[in-house]
Amino acid sequence: MIYDNVLQLIGDTPIVKLNSLPEPHGAQVFIKLEGLNPGGSMKDRTALYLISQAEAAGQLRPGGTIVESSSGNLAIGLALVARQKGYRLICVVDPKISPVNLSIIQAYGAETVMVDQADEHGNYLRARLDKVQALVGQLGAFWPNQYNNPNNPEAHRRTTAQEIYEAFGEKLHWAVIPAGTCGLITGCSLGLKEHIPGIKIMAVDAVGSVTFGMPAGVRYQIGIGSAVVPGNMRRELYDEITHVSDAEAFSTARRLVNEEGLLVGGSAGAAVFAALKLARRLPAAEKVLAILPDRGDRYYNTIFSDEWLEKNGIELEKSAVKI
Numbered sequence: 001m002i003y004d005n006v007l008q009l010i011g012d013t014p015i016v017k018l019n020s021l022p023e024p025h026g027a028q029v030f031i032k033l034e035g036l037n038p039g040g041s042m043k044d045r046t047a048l049y050l051i052s053q054a055e056a057a058g059q060l061r062p063g064g065t066i067v068e069s070s071s072g073n074l075a076i077g078l079a080l081v082a083r084q085k086g087y088r089l090i091c092v093v094d095p096k097i098s099p100v101n102l103s104i105i106q107a108y109g110a111e112t113v114m115v116d117q118a119d120e121h122g123n124y125l126r127a128r129l130d131k132v133q134a135l136v137g138q139l140g141a142f143w144p145n146q147y148n149n150p151n152n153p154e155a156h157r158r159t160t161a162q163e164i165y166e167a168f169g170e171k172l173h174w175a176v177i178p179a180g181t182c183g184l185i186t187g188c189s190l191g192l193k194e195h196i197p198g199i200k201i202m203a204v205d206a207v208g209s210v211t212f213g214m215p216a217g218v219r220y221q222i223g224i225g226s227a228v229v230p231g232n233m234r235r236e237l238y239d240e241i242t243h244v245s246d247a248e249a250f251s252t253a254r255r256l257v258n259e260e261g262l263l264v265g266g267s268a269g270a271a272v273f274a275a276l277k278l279a280r281r282l283p284a285a286e287k288v289l290a291i292l293p294d295r296g297d298r299y300y301n302t303i304f305s306d307e308w309l310e311k312n313g314i315e316l317e318k319s320a321v322k323i
């Protein structure tokens with residue numbers, strides 16, 4: 001297949017069956033590998049759709065500037081799309097960003113602004129949003145506002161959910177989806193429930209995230225979880241909610257690369273941890289799909305580093321036993 005440009009590579013990611021991790025008596029578990037998007041995550045889809053809708057609405061004109069707050073993946077997606085379409089991009093990031101992501105964003109030609117004021121739980125979201133507002137005011141820039149922009153879930157309703165339906169038809173029982181801004185889960189829930197009668201959605205959140213009313217706490221998972229309740233959260237669309245700890249997420253990410261040959265990120269580990277637990281209580285004829293948001297090569301120095309885990313007091317063995 002020959003493509004005209006890199007943006008045409010966004011989407012149409014593969015679905016793979018897990019063979020080693022699931023228990024033989026439970027449901028079958030499949031994963032959708034969003035890390036195979038050209039920028040390395042499902043946020044490429046979001047970035048492309050947010051920018052094209054802003055163009056259509058006249059919020060972004062040729063040569064214009066985009067400012068966004070991102071933990072890394074939306075920034076990378078926006079950097080890829082913005083450069084291809086000739087826009088200036090300023091990403092507001094925080095010290096929790098992986099150094100690899102920071103280098104990727106800069107390699108794509110985007111500018112970065114680092115905030116340094118954390119709240120009492122070590123979260124920087126408030127500081128990042130304040131900085132974005134200031135820059136948008138100064139520069140007259142377009143702010144995609146991924147936490148509240150309905151085009152964030154819409155990107156996934158139109159593409160990710162559609163691809164899942166095309167692959168499984170009506171023979172999918174559960175989708176297990178990590179929640180950060182809730183763009184991925186809300187869009188997929190809407191799209192899948194439109195097409196597949198009776199499908200159930202499991203939201204996967206990080207322990208320490210406030211999205212579903214749990215107390216705020218320290219967490220090292222990137223992308224999954226939030227320090228504020230996102231405007232794109234639609235609780236009524238999610239049938240179950242599960243909270244996964246850092247150790248559970250990271251130990252599952254390590255098992256995925258060791259046992260299934262899938263080098264994926266920590267939120268992918270969280271999604272698979274939740275999917276395996278769910279599959280154990282379902283009949284063997286049922287099918288569970290976990291969406292894995294990004295690839296793992298961004299996390300060599302963090303979740304795949306024993307030193308980094310030890311420094312942050314995260315013990316993997318205990319949680320690996322719990323799966």
Ligand SMILES: Cc1ncc(COP(=O)(O)O)c(C=O)c1O
Nearest residue numbers: 073180181182183184223267293
């Ligand atoms: C690695 C990773 N996982 C999960 C998510 C959550 O996706 P969403 O923001 O659409 O809820 C993100 C979002 O940035 C992410 O980067």
